[in-house]
Amino acid sequence: MKHLNKLIVAACMAVGLNAQAQDENNPWAVSFGVNAVDTRTSTADDFGDRFSQFFDAKDHWNILPSVSYLNVSRYVGSNLSVGLTGSVNRIDKLVEKDANGNRIVTNPGDLSYFGLDAAVKYSFMKPLNSKWFDPALYVGGGYLWWGDENTGTFNFGAQFNFWITENVAFSLQSGYKKSFADRVEVPSHFQHMAGLTFKFGGKDTDKDGIYDKDDMCPNEPGLKQFQGCPDSDGDGIPDKDDQCPNEAGTAEFQGCPDSDGDGIADRNDACPDVAGPKELNGCPDGDGDGIADKDDKCPTQAGPKENGGCPWPDSDGDGVLDKDDMCPDVKGTAANRGCPEVTEEVMKQLNDYARTILFNSGKSTFKDETMPVLENMKNILKEYPHAKFSIEGHTDSDGSNALNQTLSENRAAAVKTYLIEHGIDAGRLRSVGFGETQPIASNKTAAGKAQNRRVEVKLIKE
Template sequence: MKHLNKLIVAACMAVGLNAHAQDENNPWAVSFGVNAVDTRTSTADDFGDRFSEFFNAKDHWNIIPSVSYLNVSRYVGQNLSVGLTGSVNKIDKLVVKGDDGERSVINPGDVSYYGLDASVKYSFMNMIGSKWFDPALYVGGGYTWMDDNGDATFNFGAQFNFWFTENVALTLQSGYKKSFEDDRMVLPSHFQHMAGLTFKFGGKDTDKDGIYDKDDLCPNEPGLKEFQGCPDSDGDGIPDKDDQCPNEAGTAEFNGCPDTDGDGIPDKNDACPDVAGVKSLQGCPDADSDGIADKDDKCPNEAGPKENGGCPWPDSDGDGVLDKDDMCPEVKGTAANRGCPEVTEEVMKQLNDYARTILFNSGKATFKEETYEVLENMKEILKEYPHAKFSLEGHTDSDGSNALNQTLSENRAQAVKTYLVEHGIATDRLRAVGFGETKPIASNKTRAGKAQNRRVEVKLIKD
């Protein structure tokens, strides 16, 4: 027993290296329990005879009533683990064989037994697809002492782990230790059986969510197993790392963002998230389908252009020409004349009937008193056609010189224009010209003819 402390220290040093599950997540494992040593195999006549009383614990097994083995192992990948086992026992049942070939069990005097063994173990758990039953085979070697005598051994055997939880198992193991000396007085070859508990450890779980960092896509944030350790803050079934709206429950269609009004536009892109709308208007409705969102439409129930705030253009005078295009928005006209009334032949005849009755003082460009009423009537007619342009043409009879008559005709035409402009007719609508005596409409040889030739005519200027 003097080497027992050495074995315990060596095992504890191995345990102290690190700790967790005997796989890629928890690579470390510690096992401890009781062991039984059976020396009968050293007296076997053949291979089969070695197992003839394999389970005869009462007669052949050496067991001490305490924890008598400690194993530390580490997973290295590909279902393989390497381990170190320290064990102690008392040999009070040593099987011997006499010269007559008969076996007997003797007590050699409570011989101390201790061993230190290394092994390589292959697990079949993944191969059989089990989550709790873990059979394995191992092979290895070590050194075993019986009192002060010791020898190296070659070891092989089987192990069965029954996992209660992910990290705790019941472990049963049986192995054969072949002594190189195989001398009963030094160290006979023997079976060693073990039963105990195994604890797996060593995996890292930084965020404590029960998912090891190796398999955790979000190792620094507690998460859910179904999302490989990533959180789903809004509980919409989309992990935060893939959720564009992690704090608002949404749908996968919109990468985790909600669509409150169900218009197919996620709220984050919807200018009107509570009212169903159209995509072209950022999710806002357009009741009159004029391409202007109701919130920006001054007339949401009447289609109209954007230039007029979504309202239809008015046609104040009802002539079919919109006010924006109507040169005469308050007077009915025609589209051909840009909304202004057409100056008809009847209107022109009336203007000229008035114009021919304009009376000037003899040889002058001033009006006689009775002419002002005529000029007022002409003004009223011109006001009805605010965008029509007219030419005021002055004419004289042949009395006097041509130069004098030309000047007089120009001045009289200008006098008519001046009066009309001063009484509200735009100057750019009127043109004053004189023709002197060059365009008579009657004979200048008679008094009546001369009276007809002294006149003012009105002509419509067409663009």
């Protein structure tokens, strides 16, 4: 019995080492019961003789009147399981042949018997589509301690489980153990077993009576008809497929309601309590301009979406709608996108001012009396907020060409900088210098030179 205890401990350790590998309903099974050892096969003259008087237990079966085997097995898939069996017995009936070749049963001296066997078993329960009858075939090997002898064995046989409940079965097993030792030392023999089998290991995390393997929602208690998933709102659609799990709805809308009956589920309906067309997400359009009333700034007047559903205004009354009017507060012309056009008179006035700009001698800084002139130019430019202008600087011929070129550029840039600093958009202005290359009068007289030292403004046409 001491050896049997060791086998039971070893089997329990095997269960513990694999307890996390559960992927089928009740993958583990433990069997225990009684076993019988029959040595009659060692004296058989042919294969058929091995099975004669197979169930003649009284004459040649060795049985202990107590639990004498323990099996632990693990289902691995495809109707296959692997198992480990420990068994113990006492050999007091040994079948031998006498000098005349007749079978006789002797007592070898109550030999101890300990077996440790591993096997792979194939169950026919699923292929037979049975609910309770579970026949199986197995093959494997083991090691046997027979009195003072020991040897390895090759094993094969059949097992029959009769499932009384889902987890408990009455089990019968009969198998042949082919000994690798000498026949006299450790004979080949049959071993029969009868006992109970208990399946366990099925995991039901949410305790809803459905194993995790078959439970589509293993962490939430649910209903069998929904494979273990809940239906919180009771609309017949499981929460996992219900887009509105807490509101009863219809299958048409994946479990969501349609309160206003406009054919749009509330979750997709921007106006769930008022019927409206699908193209406006379920909201009404009172003025028929294609803009939902909730987004329409003028719900009783049709207008474009770009203006919030209101008609476009023409604030300055120049015939150019504000949306197209670059100068919506100043009357202009359609040709100039609603802005007033820069006339020749305006350009003449600008240049009259520009020619009176005075710089300090040889510099690009302004004389004080020029400031009113620059202010007047700025005010004119502001009247034409989208017109672009070129500021051009010129000099007389005094000094070198290089110096005159630089001075003209700097003076034109100074005018541009002043206008920008006083509110004119930089993108509307550019400056350029021409030095002494474009005189408008003779540089031989003081009056001519004075005319040549000038700033001009030109309209940039695009």
